[in-house]
Amino acid sequence: MSLLKVTDLVVSYGGIEALKGISFEVEQGQIVTLIGANGAGKSTTLRTISGLVKGREGRIYFEGRDITDYGTQKIVETGIAMVPEGRRVFANLTVLENLRIGAYLRKDRDVIEEDIQYVYELFPRLKERSWQLAGTLSGGEQQMLAVGRAMMTRPKLIMMDEPSLGLAPLVVKDIFRIIQTLKDTGMTVLLIEQNANAALHACDYAYVMETGRITMSGTGEELLSSEAIQEAYLGKSSKK
Amino acid sequence: MKKNQKLIISLLAVAALFFLAWLVEQTQGTQSMAVTVLQKGAVYALIAVSMNLLNGFTGLFSLGQAGFMLVGAYTYAVLTIPMAKRAAVYQYYNGGWVQFTIGFLPALLLAGAAAALFAALIGMPVLRLKGDYLAIATLGFAEIIRAIVQWDGIGPLTNGSNLLKTYPTLKNIMPGNTVLFTFLAVGICIGLILLLINSTYGRAFKAIRDDEVAAEAMGINLFHHKQMAFVISSFFAGIGGALLAMYQGSLQANSFKSSMTYEILLIVVIGGLGSVSGSVMASFLFIAASEWWMRFLDSEMLIGNFKVPLLAPGFRMVVFSVVIMVVVLFFRKGIMGDRELWEIGARRGAKGGRKKA
Structure with missing residues (x-):
């Protein structure tokens, strides 16, 4: 049984259908990615799963x-x-306060302290900046904090919406290292990316979205070697 | 260890402050300007802090404070007028509907409760609005409350647009210790608000202020928390209103105009949005300036035979407005920004002893 299963999801804003019936699955312990251009409906998918938008x-x-x-x-x-x-x-709010907000719904106080230490172990940079206001962190550090904050809810599935957006290439590498770390700790990750190349390299399975529909799916390698994907998302021309 | 030390030091500082305030009244006498400023400043401090809880900490731009103060003040006055005096006060309404009297302490609490109840009722529709719309809706509510209180139909309850008086005031409850009483009442309330701000709930309020979407994604129920901040803020505004009634000695709905809300908003902004200690300091500064230090601007002044121009009744307010414009233009973060007095210098040093959140 897959951890997350979405069937025939339709979401519309006003009269416009943002999702026109998509189905996909996320297996336990895997990194699954949704790639696609702007407006394909990737963010809407995440927002619907997390309940911010109703299908x-x-x-x-x-x-x-x-x-x-x-x-x-x-x-x-x-x-x-x-x-x-x-x-x-x-x-x-300070870095530490941000992490505590992540644990807002939890009642198990002792374990929360342990989890904070665990996040600090994963991201030692955050520990150094524990008392700093989150607004003064660099983009990469803020992304670490956003991941750490999400981990404080003790999730089984972490969904990430464009984590590499607006970050320098070197920092993007860091981000994907973080995602790999999450997977190594047994976490399941659903990743949305415009950076198709990096996402396909990192993922176990990928879905390609176009204007509210899923048009292709396959493992990362399969899609990387597909000509259609190379042309549309990876900027490699098939004509020589 | 360190936390305990800090706590003891702050408690000692507060005690010293209270002692000084008490000393002022003992040496200057209850009628002095200094005592007036201390009394009114403390009351305004509570109301400003309650407004800051909403505007500065939860990020809800509400302008209903005068309305909730009015509810609190009237609840207090109506419930505490002595039986023997009711016929005289309610002379146009055959002694009024309320035919009992309760002590001033339960009445103070009920004043807060009544304001909180109103807040809970209007919060349900109004808190779904955001930003300016919320400000307009709450401002409108405050005006409506004022109009209703003055309405003749419920005159037997509120005495219509006539004065409410002869209820227990600061001077007759605590003769000679009015300042200490006000400071104690206000101190307890502000202490409670500080505890709330530093609790998990306070953190959730600040999270909502910083980013609603992210707060919701963390599982914080936006409406529930906004409602809670609104009700608690109004509770303390209600108590503040009752204390103001005790300070004034008589009460009329007409004085709770929106300009009163703006005065308080001004205090909050001058003190710093998101700083409790800033609000308290700004409140005493504001009251001292408007009631005392700038009074001389209102009277004619002669230097030898030369009559200083412009000094005439009302000029004080002109100068005051200019000062305010300067503050808003050049010191936008207020006295304290969003820091507290006891945090200065601590937040910069990463390992500093900032109050544990």
């Missing part, structure tokens, strides 16, 4: 349970955490 049709299953009608709060509690696009750390 018109279709169901979402998490660990076999139907979570389509859950509110955001309950979805976070079931174990889905989101790292929002543009990082969105709480700029006027």
